[in-house]
Amino acid sequence: MARWQPDARGRLLLAAVDLFTEQGYDATTAAHIAQRAGLTKTTLFRLFADKREILFQGQAAQVSTAAAGVSSAPEGASAVDLLHCGLQALCAEHVPEQQELGRRINSLIATSEELQERAAFKRATIAAALSAAMAARLQDPRQAVPLADVGVRAYYDGFAAWTDARRAEGLAEVVLDELDGLLSSLRSALTGVTPSAGQVRRRVRSVR
Amino acid sequence: MARWQPDARGRLLLAAVDLFTEQGYDATTAAHIAQRAGLTKTTLFRLFADKREILFQGQAAQVSTAAAGVSSAPEGASAVDLLHCGLQALCAEHVPEQQELGRRINSLIATSEELQERAAFKRATIAAALSAAMAARLQDPRQAVPLADVGVRAYYDGFAAWTDARRAEGLAEVVLDELDGLLSSLRSALTGVTPSAGQVRRRVRSVR
Known part of the structure; x- marks a missing residue:
């Protein structure tokens, strides 16, 4: 025993x-x-x-953290504000000591299709949780699904950048910078307006 | 034998x-x-x-179809145009006779976490193919990733709507309508501009 x-x-x-x-x-x-x-x-x-x-033991906690983060947003928060709150809550769960472990887990996932399948499913589950929590708070709930997808992309890409480069900033800063880059790319694709040089610099910085 | x-x-x-x-x-x-x-x-x-x-035998063909669709877009195509071409190519592979089979496969996937994992992975694989093909054609390749995510969301949600309601239109029409709704929701979330009544009607129609 x-x-x-x-x-x-x-x-x-x-x-x-x-x-x-x-x-x-x-x-x-x-x-x-x-x-x-x-x-x-x-x-x-x-x-x-x-x-x-x-390897995927964090999933249930991440799902409730994401939803709770969105729900904690102040009244009148915009769709993007709600997403920020959800992502910040997710990021707050990670301490710098997890950087090395996160990098090792990501490397392992890349070696196995079985693990990649499970990772894709976990990612979809977190996106669904974010999206449901956002939809419940939005006047136009249809904004929730596509924005949650962008948010989860920013969370995962930001997490990979944070762990790979052992970046000194907190995870939330890296992830919200990534989100900012993705949203500004989308904005320019949807409106034909090229982002300002400052926005481009932020984005270039965020993918290093 | x-x-x-x-x-x-x-x-x-x-x-x-x-x-x-x-x-x-x-x-x-x-x-x-x-x-x-x-x-x-x-x-x-x-x-x-x-x-x-x-059940997932179409994956390799869908990946090359999506990439070929994007590559076939006319010179100077915008990011959204490229996405349209990729999605139209994907949709052109489906004939109305597949509507019933698609609905049955989607119902089956919903019954098994193992199948949902595999479906999430397939979806991520198609998104990556769309995104890579788009990035190769864009002046600002950073538009590719978030737009491809929206496109794949539109493809899957549109496919589900097409099969569930046995809709008479071609799949491409349903999917591009879905895409239009998602992009217009994103546009309003990113610019604070509420979509016009006409756009909202299209979206409401597309989720029925």
């Missing part, structure tokens, strides 16, 4: 990332991960349906 | 959809599907990695 262990989920995550990196995702078994984490297989399967779910 | 069979892929698709509907996705084996299609299991596994891939 395993004795009580603090943060079993976190230990399983670290063990899984280490083992998937060392010997590949396919070759690593749940038993192996449990052993490395100093836990029993029973504990692992009590927490996760399979080895893959260990 | 199976004798030569025309359209083995199409027969496997129909057999898979029938069996998944009758007895559930999890309970249906590849052997069962091959048998229903009058083919050997060897033939099935020569064409598809597993039973799930039978």
